């Protein structure tokens with residue numbers, strides 16, 4: 001049995017000090033990230049160059065001693081591996097050639113072919129698995145099918161996921177086919193990450209909150225449950241974290257509905273509410289607003305303490321409610337960690 005704190009929390013242990021890591025902990029708020037990204041040339045080259053992707057993954061571990069490292073990659077590499085064009089335009093975010101018709105869908109590769117494109121990512125995982133400190137847990141990840149589908153259908157990020165909602169209503173069979181291909185591809189992709197050394201996997205459903213009524217269960221919960229069950233069948237004991245961002249009161253009961261060991265909370269839910277309604281189901285992760293990493297000060301300390309306190313009666317992994325932003329101050333990250341680990345001198 002391992003003593004890594006993240007794995008203990010994921011097994012349901014209540015720890016005296018919650019382990020901590022941050023979404024986007026390797027990112028543009030760090031000068032060393034910007035230097036390595038410049039060396040790589042562009043974001044996708046960074047993702048596909050194992051030595052450099054591993055280097056940026058190590059950077060926040062060296063600087064802060066986080067309890068977990070998350071593989072450096074992106075949720076949109078999977079649609080690229082399924083055959084879609086993917087590029088990043090500075091200041092505009094990701095772009096893909098959209099899937100609008102059955103013919104576009106028919107041009108996609110089968111799920112079993114994704115490894116051809118994604119093998120450098122598995123190499124990054126192997127480098128990390130060998131090089132991380134013994135106490136640091138390695139987390140692999142993928143996007144959840146709904147969120148990835150919203151980018152495949154729109155060809156870009158959208159504020160309301162309008163194009164995906166429109167296809168879901170107008171052409172449910174095509175929409176379902178896209179979701180199903182993503183379920184299969186994600187099982188392949190995450191399974192290979194685990195074989196390469198990932199100890200935990202996380203599913204990011206960043207746009208789950210825009211699914212209304214039955215659609216939330218059908219297109220956020222059910223695909224994540226299917227992926228989780230398949231991964232656990234292939235890799236018994238594998239811990240899974242699910243992040244249906246924006247689920248609100250629907251966070252209650254999700255451990256059982258998804259079969260996940262941990263539910264990641266965004267900062268739209270109150271910690272006291274989540275401790276009562278979500279944490280009885282298993283480990284929770286979260287949920288400090290990432291704006292505190294920009295503003296810092298007493299409010300950061302007070303809110304960090306309140307979250308640690310609220311979740312202290314059960315298994316908890318401290319994290320932000322969403323990714324850290326490029327305008328964050330690296331000193332505020334240190335202040336957050338010191339507050340959690342209670343190493344504040346003043």
Ligand SMILES: Cc1c2[nH]c(c1CCC(=O)O)Cc1[nH]c(c(CCC(=O)O)c1C)Cc1[nH]c(c(CCC(=O)O)c1C)Cc1[nH]c(c(C)c1CCC(=O)O)C2
Nearest residue numbers: 023024025026027043070071072073074075093204206323
């Ligand atoms: C929706 C989504 C994407 N990617 C991801 C999501 C889901 C989580 C979320 O909601 O944030 C997930 C993601 N993206 C990245 C990771 C690496 C692991 C981590 O540090 O958490 C993870 C887990 C690196 C990245 N992915 C991206 C960056 C910024 C790239 C850069 O260096 O310019 C990073 C560090 C690019 C990316 N990738 C994506 C967008 C919309 C963008 C542009 C955003 C921006 O420009 O800030 C798609």
